[in-house]
Amino acid sequence: MTEKIATRIMNFSGGESGLTGRQRTEAQAGRAALASLNFVRPRPHFLSVAWNRVRRCRRIGTVVRAQTRRANFSFCGGTEVSATLRPVPRLLPTIAHLDADAFFVSCELALKPELRGTKCAVGGRERGIISSASYEARACGVYTPMPTARALKVCPDLIMLPHTSGLYRKVSGQMFDRCETVTPLVQRNSIDEGYLDLAPCGFKSTEEIERRVRRLQQRLWDELQVPVSFGLAGNKLVAQIASKLRKPRGFVVVPPGTEAEFLAPLPIGKLPGIGPKTEAALTGTYGIKLVRDLIAKPERELKAIFGDASADMLAMARGVDDRRVETEHEDAKSYSQQETFGEDIGDFAAIERVAKRMVDELMASVRADGKRVRTMTVKVRYPDFTQESHGRSLERATDLEAPFYAWVAPLLRAAWKKRRPLRLVSVRFSNVEEGGTQLEMFADADEKRRRLAGVLDRLNRGGGIVVRHGHQLSGPEG
Secondary structure, X not given: OHHHHHHHHHOOOOOOOOOOHHHXXXXXXXXXXXXXXXXXXXXXXXXXXXXXXXXXXXXXXXXXXXXXXXXXXXXOOOOEEEEEOXXXXXXXXXXXXXXXXXXXXXXXXXXXXXXXXXXXXXXXXXXXXXXXXXXXXXXXXXXXXXXXXXXXXXXXXXXXXXXXXXXXXXXXHXXXXXXXXXXXXEEOOOOOEEEEEOHHHOOOOHHHHHHHHHHHHHHHHHHHOOOEEEEEEOOHHHHXXXXXXXOOOOEEXXXXXXXXXXXXXXXXXXXXXXXXXXHHHHHHHHOOOEHHHHHHOOHHHHHHHHHHHXXXXXXXXXXXOOOOOOOOOOOOOXXXXXXXXXXXXXXXXXXXXXXXXXXXXXXXXXXXXXXXXXXXEEEEEOOOOOEEEEEEEEEEEEOOOHHHHHHHHXXXXXXXXXXXXXXXXXXXXXXXXXXXXXXXXXXXHHHHHHHHHHHHHHHHHHOOOOOOOHHHOOOOOO
């Protein structure tokens, strides 16, 4: 198959007589890149070895379609190459999971390096909650989302840092932009974690992959002062678990084929979706303390414990995962942010403040993109992973926070129907429109607010002066 494709490419029907010297060189590089593709050898991502070289030669050769079963290439001379692709197992740990360490705190410390190494946390001073804590503070018992008042009792010398509006999303974008200099296949999973598929890079050994990712890890620290942990494995599940084992600045490699062996001695709570309460129940009631204990259970017993999810749980315990790294990039159709609490929280006022802080940060991004939004949706998730959401729309789209502030509490109440603590809350803005001139009656007043918001955005992005909204201030709220 490879020889046949290479022959068809080398017999390039368009010739090179009409090309400039540079184009001729690129054409030769493009043919060599495609000729090096091996659709029969067990290469992980089908287009593997030559993908970056093909991308660099896109003026001459363009990948028209690349799917699981077929790939089609067309060249400027009119030649088309088509090949059937076979799914194959990964032989190298080419999936990397990036997990930023104490991300909000790390972003703030990049602006205030003199506080590095101290016990500090990001959150409201008195009636707020801790949204991110330094590892020094965590060692004293501070965690997310501990109420700030309790955190200050646990750690009296804790330094509280207010949220800097727009900072975290900006740094997140810079972080993932640097990841894309390593591989084009980057999935931005959330503001502080994501996946990289390194198969297109043509690495020939685990050692080569490790060296390249370690360089990326160091670059993120040198240029952004953001410490990150990496897990390398043959699939997303195991890479994610590996990245969280040795934080901060962890680096764990799991060779493909050793997934079950790697997971077996870990506490059952290391598997995604198993929180502290579920872990306690599995340990106390069923004797499942480690991952290997789950694998050892008879199928009938697993069915009784997990119901219809028993097969999925067993596959996860064995490290089986065939999900692909998703890399779709489109203009924003929505803006969203979510926060998963380290401990379930039932304080309505505290969660309302978290949601309003999300509104502040998301609207700064909306303005930065020159967009306006019309619909706001609040979603809550309970400890059992069931979730509810409720939304509402404006008559006209806006890029100002004020119209949405009044909706936070009623939307939260409408979504939070069960009187139970929450595991997660999120805010999403949709019905995105291009920004433009408003002609309605109060456009002048809105434009003044917009100019003020733009000034505040610039001040907060600069890091020298932090301007906070009233609901972010410490003390009782009016």
